Amino acid sequence: DQQVKQNSPSLSVQEGRISILNCDYTNSMFDYFLWYKKYPAEGPTFLISISSIKDKNEDGRFTVFLNKSAKHLSLHIVPSQPGDSAVYFCAASPNQAGTALIFGKGTTLSVSS
Amino acid sequence: DSGVTQTPKHLITATGQRVTLRCSPRSGDLSVYWYQQSLDQGLQFLIQYYNGEERAKGNILERFSAQQFPDLHSELNLSSLELGDSALYFCASSVGESRSYNEQFFGPGTRLTVL
Numbered sequence: 001d002q003q004v005k006q007n008s009p010s011l012s013v014q015e016g017r018i019s020i021l022n023c024d025y026t027n028s029m030f031d032y033f034l035w036y037k038k039y040p041a042e043g044p045t046f047l048i049s050i051s052s053i054k055d056k057n058e059d060g061r062f063t064v065f066l067n068k069s070a071k072h073l074s075l076h077i078v079p080s081q082p083g084d085s086a087v088y089f090c091a092a093s094p095n096q097a098g099t100a101l102i103f104g105k106g107t108t109l110s111v112s113s
Numbered sequence: 114d115s116g117v118t119q120t121p122k123h124l125i126t127a128t129g130q131r132v133t134l135r136c137s138p139r140s141g142d143l144s145v146y147w148y149q150q151s152l153d154q155g156l157q158f159l160i161q162y163y164n165g166e167e168r169a170k171g172n173i174l175e176r177f178s179a180q181q182f183p184d185l186h187s188e189l190n191l192s193s194l195e196l197g198d199s200a201l202y203f204c205a206s207s208v209g210e211s212r213s214y215n216e217q218f219f220g221p222g223t224r225l226t227v228l
Contacts, residue, residue, distance in 0.1 A: 004155070036219075043115060043203055043219030044156070089155060100146055100169055101217065103155035 003027045004092050006104035015113045019077040023090030023104055026071065030092040034101065035064060035075045038087045047088075048075070080111045116140065117220035119204050125226045131192040134223045138185055138206030144168070145187040146217060147179055150201040162187055194227045201225075 005024045013019045021035075031052045036044035050057040050064045050073065057064050063076045077084055087108050091101040116139035126132055138145050143164045148156040149172075158171035162181035173179075176194075181187045191198060201224050205217040 006155075041221070043117070043205075043221050045115065045219070046216050049216075091156075100158040100161055100171055101156075102158065103148075105153065105155040 001026075002104075003030075004090055004102050004104040006088075006090055006107050008107050009105070010108045010110070012110045012112065013080045015082055015111055016079045019075075019080045019084065019109055019111065021075040021077075021088050021090075021107050021109065023073045023075075024071055025073075025092050027092070027094075027102075028071070029094045030102075031095050032093045033064070033066060033073050034091045034093070035062075036089045036091060036103075038089060038106070044089055077109075080109075082111050082113050085109055085111050115218040115220065117204060117206050117218050119202075119220035119223050121223060122221065123224050123226075125228065126194060127228055128194055128196060130194050130227075131190065132194065132225065134189040134191070134202050134204075134225075136187045136189070136204030136206075136220060138187070138204075139218055142206035142208055142218070143185065144207045145181055145185070146205040146207075147173075147187070147189050148203045148205065150203065150222075151197075151199075156203060159189070191225070196227050199225055199227045 034049040035047040037047045038044040066073045087106045089106045090104040118137045120135045146161045147159040150156045159173040161169040179189045201222045203222045205219045207217045
C-alpha cells in the first residue's frame with residue numbers, strides 16, 4: 001500500500017522550459033513534505049520542503065506547491081537546466097522532527113540542451 | 114559530500130550468508146536511519162536509532178537487525194541472505210528530535226548483491 005505515489009516514472013524537458021513533477025499521498029496524517037534529488041552512485045540530497053500549513057514554498061528555481069484537499073504536491077523547476085537531470089523523490093512525514101520519511105518511487109527527469 | 118559515510122560501497126555475497134553494513138553519521142547528528150532501495154522501488158524505511166536507542170521500526174525483516182554504538186556509528190546486520198535482499202542500502206542522519214525540522218542527510222549507499 002503506497003502512501004506516497006509518483007505516477008510518472010520519467011519526464012523529458014528541454015533546457016529553459018518548466019519541469020513539473022507531481023506527487024500524490026493518501027495519508028492525511030502527513031504534515032511535512034520534501035523533495036530529494038538523486039544522481040547515480042550518490043545518496044539522495046535534500047532539495048526543498050513544505051509544511052502543511054503552507055501552500056507554496058520557493059527557493060530559487062525550485063517551487064513546491066501543496067494542495068491539501070487533493071492530497072497532491074508538485075515541484076516546479078524554472079528554468080530547467082541539463083544539470084537538473086536526476087531522479088527526484090517525493091517524501092512525506094507525519095511531523096517535522098526526527099521521524100522516518102515515506103518516499104515515492106521517484107521520477108527520472110531528463111533535461112536536454 | 115553529505116558528511117555521512119557508508120562502508121563498504123559494494124558487497125557481493127551468496128545466499129544464506131550474513132553481512133554487516135556500517136554507517137558513520139555527520140558530526141553532531143544523533144539520529145541514524147536505514148533505508149532500503151530495491152529495483153524500481155522508492156526508499157523503504159527500515160529502522161531508526163536515536164542516541165543509541167531504537168526509536169522507530171519500519172518494514173524491517175526479522176533476519177535484519179541494527180544497532181547504534183556509543184560513538185554514534187551504526188551497523189545494519191543482514192543474515193540468512195536471500196536473492197531478494199539485493200538492493201541499495203542507505204543510511205541517513207539528522208540532528209535528532211527537536212521542534213524544528215531535522216533535515217536528513219544521506220550517505221552514498223551500499224550496493225548489496227546476493228548471488
